[in-house]
Amino acid sequence: MANRSTQRILPWLLGLLSGLLLWAAWPTSPLTLLIFIAFIPLLRLTDLVQHRGVYFGCVFLAMLVWNVGTTWWVGNTPVPISGVLANVTNALIMTVPWLGFKNSRKRLGNRGSYFALIVYWLTFEYIHLNWELSWPWLNLGNVFAMHPEWIQWYEYTGGSGGALWVLGGNIALYACWQHRGDYKVPFSTFLWKEAWKPALVILLPFLVSTIVAVGMGMQVSRSSKASPLPIVVVQPNIDPYDKFASDAEGPQLQKFLALTRQQADSNTAYIVWPETALFPHGAWEHNLNEQLAVQKVRELLRQYPKARLITGATTLKYYKDKEEAPYSARPMENGGYFDAFNSALQIDTSRTIQVYHKSRLVPGVELVPYSRYLRFMESWALDMGGITGSYGRTPGAEVLENTAQHIKAFPTICYESIYGEFVAQHVRLGANLLFIITNDGWWGRTEGHRQHLQYARLRAIETRRWIARSANTGISCFITPAGKLQQPQPYWEEAVIKGNVTPGYTFTFYVRYGDLLSKGALIFCILLIVYTIVLRFTNRKAYVERS
Structure with a gap:
């Protein structure tokens, strides 16, 4: 028995x-x-x-x-x-x-x-x-x-x-x-x-x-033809559940600007801010240069003439009619359609703003899987940024170019950094620096943000590229091409760090041929x-x- x-x-x-x-x-x-x-x-x-x-x-x-x-x-x-x-x-x-x-x-x-x-x-x-x-x-x-x-x-x-x-x-x-x-x-x-x-x-x-x-x-x-670039990474430590409040955008921008000034100097090549740092409620892409936040950023950048700002943002794109709009677009009350994007921007002192759209979206949070076939499921989406339905997936810029310094950067946004072949594809397109901008504070002091940081080390090894990681609440750091962490900042603390990274120009076997x-x-x-x-x-x- x-x-x-x-x-x-x-x-x-x-x-x-x-x-x-x-x-x-x-x-x-x-x-x-x-x-x-x-x-x-x-x-x-x-x-x-x-x-x-x-x-x-x-x-x-x-x-x-x-x-x-x-x-x-x-x-x-x-x-x-x-x-x-x-x-x-x-x-x-x-x-x-x-x-x-x-x-x-x-x-x-x-x-x-x-x-x-x-x-x-x-x-x-x-x-x-x-x-x-x-x-x-x-x-x-x-x-x-x-x-x-x-x-x-x-x-x-x-x-x-x-x-x-x-x-x-x-x-x-x-x-x-x-x-x-x-x-x-x-x-x-x-x-x-x-x-x-x-x-x-x-x-x-x-x-x-x-x-x-x-x-x-x-x-x-034997081969280090590139010179190191000074990069400033900002960790503002803004509670993600508070950052989308209607009156929070102005004070948050001032915080970003003040933190950046602590480490930026005349040699700074890039300043990196985290996911959705700008326009938490959305800004029209055809009108970005007129946004007050962009004007304030350019005032900052004029003090550091070599610098470009890489920042997360919520951007909106307008379509006149349904035929022009992709399946993810939503109707507007006064006619037309719009898409909302979890984006990365590159801003400099010119009027050119390069926009990258996040394409690897979190199922159920940023994307209702296969909603183009099951439209009724859109109402189930849980968008943390306060926008109902799926984010748009219309491609933006593949890499962000800095022609003055011959740099192409790829800004992976949050969840995208766990996709090895996806990151490798953008390195194959010429990206010689990788940035990760993320907002890991949704899950509090759990293993989520720690695991996410560790996975980033794999992308550095696979591509042999330096990574600068800016996380809203942490953990911000630099990662060497061998996968070693440099200057990791404590979680849930305000921080700003400066480090030198070297652009990479060779392709690994994995980058060249994929998985x-x-x-x-x-x-x-x-x-x-x-x-x-x-x-x-x-x-x-x-x-x-x-x-």
């Missing part, structure tokens, strides 16, 4: 254990190495459980515990149900690769099904980076963000290389444990004969990272699905013929 009860509860304990290990390994926990055993309970679960409903339930439990433990803070908003829906939905989606793995066990055998698991998981992550329900916060490659010295080879693979490392390590360790019963030899002999395989899978990337880091250091010392691992996995995934369909059809035909 006790044995039967144990058998019933064991699968659920394995699912729970896997979820807890994944949570314990995730940034900003110091227990990162647990990631190499975190999936072993699910691999064992796959071998033990035959009932599909029980298997699905146990895998879903693992994914739910991981999601809730790691990103519970997404519900730390005025509408907590949004966080519940996000965690449950993401956990459901994350079960799909495991269901595919379970389905492939009998058809493909051990080795074939392990290969299928890697293919299915990498394909899932690639889709999760590119559709409108995108939430790649828990993509496996992000787990190593706190340890850039381990993953200098991300300049070749991007984050998908980290996912392959994690899955390969778990599979190798589990396969090694399974083979223990095949060897009637002392444990020390078994280690000599078998344990070197998972050790090689897990340890080799550490060695490769060291070699890549040494090579990068030698390359930098080849994920694209290869997608091709194999399609082939596996086709093979499964053909196999099922031929087996059915053989059964009919025998009957």
Whole structure:
């Protein structure tokens, strides 16, 4: 009786254990190495459980515990149900690769099904980076963000290389444990004969990272044709729930100007302000030069003639009729349509203002997924900036150009900085400096803003570009091309920092060719699905013929 009860509860304990290990390994926990055993309970679960409903339930439990433990803070908003829906939905989606793995066990055998698991998981992550329900916060490659010295080879693979490392390590360790019963030899002999395989899978990337880091250091010392640029980063520490008040815009602008003056000088090349620093209630793009805030900024910039201001802003674009307007545009009471954009501006002393529109939008907050097909869902949007419906996605400038100093800068806005290939595409367009402007204060003193900071280090490694990060409430800092943090400022404190960054002009393998691992996995995934369909059809035909 006790044995039967144990058998019933064991699968659920394995699912729970896997979820807890994944949570314990995730940034900003110091227990990162647990990631190499975190999936072993699910691999064992796959071998033990035959009932599909029980298997699905146990895998879903693992994914739910991981999601809730790691990103519970997404519900730390005025509408907590949004966080519940996000965690449950993401956990459901994350079960799909495991269901595919379970389905492939009998058809493909051990080795074939392990290969299928890697293919299915990498394909899932690639889709999760590119559709409108995108939430790649828990993509496996992000787990190593706190340890850039381990993953200098991300300049070749991007984050998908980290996912392959994690899955390969778990599979190798589990396969090694399974083979223990095949060897009637002392444990020390078994280690000599078998344990070197998972050790090689897990340890080799550490060695490769060291070699890549040494090579990068030698390359930098040989070719440094660019001069460092002095950059000022402002962290105003304005409560995001107060910044959109009707009477707050003027005092906030004065605060930005005063903080900037503390560090700016005649050599300053860029001044960086955070997301939605200007026009929290929106300003028409065709009329930006007439805005009082822009005029005040130009008065400041005349004191620092070399400087350009990179700042977040809410901008509006007008369309005369419905045919001209994109699907995200909303009707106006007096006729016409308008789009609202979460934007980045580059302002100098001329009358030219370059405008970049954020295109990777947060589902449910800035974007109602696939609302062009489900228009009734627009009313469900929870826009933190006070604008009902989805933000616009009409492209603005791809990069912000500074022709006087031969610089092209890419200003990733908040959530965009977790998309490796997206950032790499803009580096391929010529961006030699990266800025991250963000407003992480919505979630308070939770892991959200800390994880977001750590993920930025991956973008620096993948592209080998300096990053200047301005966060409204923190953590503002500079990040070297090797992923090291410089001058990180305390969260929820006012700060202004100055540092020198060097523009980059070479392309990494990842920048040049993109995420080849994920694209290869997608091709194999399609082939596996086709093979499964053909196999099922031929087996059915053989059964009919025998009957």
